[in-house]
Each structure stands twice: as structure tokens, then as C-alpha cells.
Amino acid sequence: MNYSFNEARPALEVFHTGDSVYAYNLLGAHLVNWNGRNGCVFRVWAPTARSVSVAGEFNNWDNNATYMYDIGYGVWEVFVEGVEEFCAYKYCIESEYGDRLMKADPYAFHAQTRPGQASLVYDIENYSWNDGEWLNKRKENNISSSPMNIYEIHAGSWRKYPDGNFFNYQKLADELIPYLKEMHYTHIQLMPIMEYPYDGSWGYQATGYYAPTSRFGTPSDFMTFVDRLHCEGIGVILDWVPSNFPVDDFGLAKFDGSPLYESNDPKTSKRDSWGTCLFNYARFEVTSFLVSCAMFWLDKYHIDGLRIGALSSMLYLDYGKSEGEWEPNKFGGKENLDAVDFVKRLNTAVHMYHPDVMMFAEENTSWPKLTHKIEDGGLGFDFKWNMGWMNDMLHYMSLNSMWRPFNHDSLTFSFYYAFSEKFLLPISHDEVSHGKGALIKQMPGKYDEQFAGVRAFITYMYAHPGKKLVFMGTEIGQFDEWNFNEAIQWDLLEFEKHKKLRTFFKELNKFYLDCKPLYELDAVWKGFDWIHHDDYTNSVIAFKRTDKNGDEIVSVCNFQPIRRDEYCIGVPKFGLYDEVFNSDEERFGGSGVVNGKNIKTESMKIHGFDQGLSLTLPPLSVIYLRCTKELEPDEVQK
Structure with a gap:
């Protein structure tokens, strides 16, 4: 128009x-x-x-x-x-x-x-979309009860030409789409694609909020990229940054010679630690700019979701600031009331015009009701990144196994608040950068044990309530920390362990998509029950996930590099159980300790049940079990 x-x-x-x-x-x-x-x-x-x-x-x-x-x-x-x-x-x-x-x-x-x-100057009205089937399916789909397995990528460093040049949007689609389908990912999440001047900001300091970066092509090229993904059944989520903007002299800072998009109060206009300006949510025209920007990507580029990064820096006046660098709000609190109002306006507008689009919040405090309805006192997001879970589990997994018994609460605590919000479990770029090292490098022990640690952690993660996100390169066991200037080290797949790790991710992703108990009741207690959570000395936990039809998957996690024979757990049904997934299988690079099929329950009073299983727990592993045939107790004894 x-x-x-x-x-x-x-x-x-x-x-x-x-x-x-x-x-x-x-x-x-x-x-x-x-x-x-x-x-x-x-x-x-x-x-x-x-x-x-x-x-x-x-x-x-x-x-x-x-x-x-x-x-x-x-x-x-x-x-x-x-x-x-x-x-x-x-x-x-x-x-x-x-x-x-x-x-x-x-x-x-x-x-x-x-x-x-x-x-x-660019005319964005001339592109003819082909993704009508995807958009119709999106309207009918209940994402809360559907599987969501997100592959996060940085477009400039997923793959590159041998001379170091970027792939354009077309070439990226050519290479990425077959890989996503082979690996059974449901969505991609792109680190910020909005135009930005400094490569080292990874896109998080944008100067062109309405322009996909020209590093990789034209706006129509990016539309084609999204269109092709949709036609292959893959959703597209974008990182979007309504929190701060850079001070480049050609950008938004002091746009008309005075503070315009930022406040004129130094205590609310900038974040010195980031070297950026903060948006002035109290100014209505700035709200129009930002809300319209979110709508723009949904309207013109058919984007399926937006992830709001650094939400805590928006919601708190004192975020990253020392005493004297901020002023309380009119009620004496530290909450940024204008930012809260903006977030509500944003989510109201998005869900009014695009009720099938997802809004994600990256918020690293315990701000209440982020994913609750606005009319119920919430902020209206669809999912919250579970930063508490991520921090606890990376701390736990990085510990030498001898210290894990003394940190058992890091393993179990997240289950007690897992249904307070609709959560997504992220292992994102932030967890493999800033000097933290790649995920596999954070695992203790020698070479084989590090691979086993990744497999156990990810298999546990897929059984834990919440949608999933993993950053590129994690699936091949890249040891070097992610570097935005370099492509993922795909040549690692020439080595057996790395190749088998990718096979593990591929097979686990497929199992997740095919297994309703692992996703259908992600956000309610009905989908989860503890079986065994207090064996801290052995670092073992067991729990079950349930779908709407009552079908169950039992997950048993052994976080010690020790094989445990005749380990008994209670199970909810008498009958025969199959081990349906095992992170320690040889084809995944494991030691090959498996339990097989038709494991009979035994009568025993254990974990609140009248029957249990005697299992062999592979070292540093997670196994999934499913009851394939229910029997009467006297039949089991035969």
C-alpha cells in the first residue's frame, strides 16, 4: 500500500x-x-x-x-x-x-x-509466494502439542565457499534444506538477518530493521529462501532485537540531532557495557516503529516466529547497571513499566493479526507469567527460553563425575518448575561462544567420554519437557568454539566418532518426531511423572513422559561413566518392555551396552510401584523404554 x-x-x-x-x-x-x-x-x-x-x-x-x-x-x-x-x-x-x-x-x-x-529503493511487492499449503497447515497446527526441534544457524558461517566467501540466500537454501530434512529438524532459527554494519556483532546491532542483510542477496532472494523452506515443511524463526541499537553515525542514534529513538535521559538512553543505545518505549512513534517492524517480517516474509533476545535488559531498569546509574519507576520498583507496556502491545498485535505465529522470550530471570495471557496478568509470549535449565545442566555436565553427586539438585531442579511457563530448552550460540568452548569441549573426561557426555546430555534433553533448540556444529562434535568468521568444520565427518555422533543426532531427532509422549503434553504436569530422583550417589534419575492417549516413554539417565548391572527401577505397568532408544549404541559411537527387547517386569515394591525392571545401565548414558505388552502379574512370573 x-x-x-x-x-x-x-x-x-x-x-x-x-x-x-x-x-x-x-x-x-x-x-x-x-x-x-x-x-x-x-x-x-x-x-x-x-x-x-x-x-x-x-x-x-x-x-x-x-x-x-x-x-x-x-x-x-x-x-x-x-x-x-x-x-x-x-x-x-x-x-x-x-x-x-x-x-x-x-x-x-x-x-x-x-x-x-x-x-x-526496493519494491518488495513483486514476489509471488508458493507456500500457501504451509501457511494453511500452520493455521491448523497446535504448536504447543506438536514437536518442535530447532536448528539454530548463523547464515554467514554455516557453510562457506573454499575462498571464505559467504553463500548467498540461494546457495544456502540449496545446501541447507536437504541437510535439515535428512537430520529431521522441524524449524531453523536464524541469528539476526536484519542489516548490520559490523560482522562481529553477529547481527545483534542492527541499522536496517526492515532490510534483510544484503551480504547474501536481495530482499526477494531472502523471500525465496523462506519460501523454499516452507515448501519443504520447515519453519523459519528469526532473532529480532527491539532492545538496543548501535551508535553508528548513519543509524538511529540521535537521528534528527536529538535523542529520538532513544531517551534524552542518560540513565535510560544507553547501555555502556554494550556500547549501544536503548529504545525509548515511552515514545509512541518508537512503539509504532518496533511493532510495525515485527509485523513487517510476518507480513512480507511469512516468518513463523520471532525470538526476542535480551528481554531482561528491557524489563529491568537496573539491568547491567550499578547503583546511581538508574532511577526507580514511579512505584519505587526496578521494572521498566514502559517496556512492559510495549511488550504487551507487541504480543497483542502479533497474535491479533497472526495467531499462528510464535513469539519467543529469552529472559534470564524469574519474571512471572511470560507465557501467560495478557488478560491473566502475563506478557503474552508463546514460549520462554529456559535459561535456568540451561545454566544448571551445563554446570552439571561440565563437572568431573566425582562431583556430580554433590550437585544432584542441578540435575533435578528444573523439573519442579517445568510447567510454570511454556518452555523451550536452548543450547544456543551463546553456550558455544564467549570463551565457553564447544559443547563437547565442556564435557569432562577423555575423548570417548566427551562424546558419551554429549549423547547422554542430548538424549536426556529430548526427554525433558519443553521444545528443543541446538546450535549448528553441535551435531558433529566440533571441538573448537564457534567462530563467526569461519565455517563449521564439516571435514570432521571424515572421522568415525564425529560421523557416528551426527548419526546419533539424526536418529534421535527422528525418534523425537515419531514419539508423542516426548512432546504432546510438554506444558502440563499430566505429561510427566517422576519415577526415581533421589539416587544422587549414583547420579541416576528416571521419569516417564505421557501423551494424550496415555502412551508412555520411560527415561533412565545414568550420569556416571560406570556401567550398572541389575539396577532396578519401578515402572507403571506389568508386562514386557522394549528398550527403544539407547545413547550408548555402537552405531552412535558408544560401548554397545544394551538391554534389548521383551524385558519382563518383576514383582517388587519400588518407587511407589508394585513392579519394576532390572536393567543394565550403560556408562554415561540415557535409555528410553516402552511397554509393548501389558500382562497380568501372574503371567509375568511364568
Whole structure:
């Protein structure tokens, strides 16, 4: 939609009140035909500017050639005849102090590749989508009771050409889609794809909130990438950063010469530890900018979910700040009330227009009711990243086995709050960077034991309530910490252990998708029961997962590198049990200690049951068991 001058007036008012969800139709650069003349209408919000002009290739970058008109509410406009797609431009903004600032368009749909800083005129309305079947299926699907196994990637370093150059969106799709299907992932999550100037920020300091990065191609190329994934049954989740933005002189910082997208209060306008500015959620036009941005990726790129990173830094006024660097809210608390209101507006808008889209919160405190409905006092997210689980388990798994008995609570605590929110269990890029080392490198012991540790941990993770996310490279056992400048070390698959580890991930992913007890009742107590949780001396736990039909999977976890023979656990049914998955199988690189099929229960009073199983627990392993045939107690004794 391109607004004429008269049509823009109502849209301006909605933008000004903070209620706009389509501000990108009003602001930015739009190719139009006005009164028979082809060209481009430019609009930008710069309320304290003395004057604004647009300079670009069409006027030889003359700052004085094309001045814009103030059309109200701080928005400036000009129509320029003859401007065509891919034309580079910037706004020259004269501040109230007389300075002239060259700024990229906050609403630009395309941008030059760094080190270029200019915006590019682009028509995003010409792409013909082919993913109607996927979108219809998405509307019908209840994601809460469906499997979700996410593969997180950094587009610039999943694979690269031998000379170190990036894959473009087309080549990335060519290589990535067959791999995702082979490995049985349901979704990908892309680290920020919005345009950003500094590679070392990994995309978390964006300057083009409405522009997919041109490092890998055009906006239409990115649409094709998403479209192809959808046509192959794979969802796409994006990292999105509404918390902070960089201070680059061509970006949002002091956009019209004064604090605009940020606050004018130094205590709320910046985060010194990150070297960035913080969005001013108290300003309605900023709310319109951000909410419309989220809607833009859902509307124009058919994105299936947005993950809000660093949510805690938004919700708390004192986050990362020392005494004297922040002021309490009007009630004397540390909660950022404007940010809370923004989050509610955001999730309300998204779920109003796209009820089948997922909103994820990365929040590392115990802020209550993140995934509860707003009308019930919640913030309206669909899933919360379970950072507590992640921190506890990585701490536990990194311990020498002799210290695990003294840290048993790290293993069991997460189950006691597992249903307070709708959780996702993340082993993300943050857990394999910042000097932490790759996941396998965090495992104690010698070479074989490190692989066994990864297999046991991941098999336990897939049985734990919550959706799943694993960062690229984890599945092949890359020992080196992730480096955004280098591709994943795929040549490791020439070595047997690494190849078998990938086979393990492939088979576990497939088992997860086929096993309803592991996902169908993820968010309610009905889907989980303890069997055995207090054998801290042996570092063993056992629990069962249940689906809506009452079918069960029993998970037994041994976190010591010691084989345990005749280890007894209680089970809910008399009968025959099969071992349906074992992280220690030889084909996965394990020692091959297995229990097999048709394991008979025995009469015993144990763990609150009248029957149990005598098992062999492989060293450092997790096994899954399923009752394949129920019997009467006297039949079992025969």
C-alpha cells in the first residue's frame, strides 16, 4: 500500500499515537505512480529537524537539491520523479543546532552491503509466494502439542565457499534444506538477518530493521529462501532485537540531532557495557516503529516466529547497571513499566493479526507469567527460553563425575518448575561462544567420554519437557568454539566418532518426531511423572513422559561413566518392555551396552510401584523404554 498525501493523514495520526502496525507502508521509500508520473515518495520521521533533504544517485548526492516538506507529526515527505529500484539514497537532516547529518532510512527495505551505508529503493511487492499449503497447515497446527526441534544457524558461517566467501540466500537454501530434512529438524532459527554494519556483532546491532542483510542477496532472494523452506515443511524463526541499537553515525542514534529513538535521559538512553543505545518505549512513534517492524517480517516474509533476545535488559531498569546509574519507576520498583507496556502491545498485535505465529522470550530471570495471557496478568509470549535449565545442566555436565553427586539438585531442579511457563530448552550460540568452548569441549573426561557426555546430555534433553533448540556444529562434535568468521568444520565427518555422533543426532531427532509422549503434553504436569530422583550417589534419575492417549516413554539417565548391572527401577505397568532408544549404541559411537527387547517386569515394591525392571545401565548414558505388552502379574512370573 502506498499512501497519497491525503491518505497519509490518518496513518500519520495512528503512527503518532503508537498504535500503528503498518508504519512501513507510510514511512520509508515507496515506488509509486502519482498523477501519471513514475517515481518514489520518501517519508521520514524527524520532528526536531530544521530541514530535511534526500540525497542520492538520482541527484548526484546533492544535499541541497531535493528538500522535503513537513506534513505533520514530525514527518517529512517528497516525491521524486524518475527514481527507480536499487537507487541509493540517504537523508540529510539539519538539526535544531544547524548540524547536517547523513542518515540511512530507518524504514528502508534494502541497504548497501557494508562498508556501504546508504539505503536502497526496493519494491518488495513483486514476489509471488508458493507456500500457501504451509501457511494453511500452520493455521491448523497446535504448536504447543506438536514437536518442535530447532536448528539454530548463523547464515554467514554455516557453510562457506573454499575462498571464505559467504553463500548467498540461494546457495544456502540449496545446501541447507536437504541437510535439515535428512537430520529431521522441524524449524531453523536464524541469528539476526536484519542489516548490520559490523560482522562481529553477529547481527545483534542492527541499522536496517526492515532490510534483510544484503551480504547474501536481495530482499526477494531472502523471500525465496523462506519460501523454499516452507515448501519443504520447515519453519523459519528469526532473532529480532527491539532492545538496543548501535551508535553508528548513519543509524538511529540521535537521528534528527536529538535523542529520538532513544531517551534524552542518560540513565535510560544507553547501555555502556554494550556500547549501544536503548529504545525509548515511552515514545509512541518508537512503539509504532518496533511493532510495525515485527509485523513487517510476518507480513512480507511469512516468518513463523520471532525470538526476542535480551528481554531482561528491557524489563529491568537496573539491568547491567550499578547503583546511581538508574532511577526507580514511579512505584519505587526496578521494572521498566514502559517496556512492559510495549511488550504487551507487541504480543497483542502479533497474535491479533497472526495467531499462528510464535513469539519467543529469552529472559534470564524469574519474571512471572511470560507465557501467560495478557488478560491473566502475563506478557503474552508463546514460549520462554529456559535459561535456568540451561545454566544448571551445563554446570552439571561440565563437572568431573566425582562431583556430580554433590550437585544432584542441578540435575533435578528444573523439573519442579517445568510447567510454570511454556518452555523451550536452548543450547544456543551463546553456550558455544564467549570463551565457553564447544559443547563437547565442556564435557569432562577423555575423548570417548566427551562424546558419551554429549549423547547422554542430548538424549536426556529430548526427554525433558519443553521444545528443543541446538546450535549448528553441535551435531558433529566440533571441538573448537564457534567462530563467526569461519565455517563449521564439516571435514570432521571424515572421522568415525564425529560421523557416528551426527548419526546419533539424526536418529534421535527422528525418534523425537515419531514419539508423542516426548512432546504432546510438554506444558502440563499430566505429561510427566517422576519415577526415581533421589539416587544422587549414583547420579541416576528416571521419569516417564505421557501423551494424550496415555502412551508412555520411560527415561533412565545414568550420569556416571560406570556401567550398572541389575539396577532396578519401578515402572507403571506389568508386562514386557522394549528398550527403544539407547545413547550408548555402537552405531552412535558408544560401548554397545544394551538391554534389548521383551524385558519382563518383576514383582517388587519400588518407587511407589508394585513392579519394576532390572536393567543394565550403560556408562554415561540415557535409555528410553516402552511397554509393548501389558500382562497380568501372574503371567509375568511364568
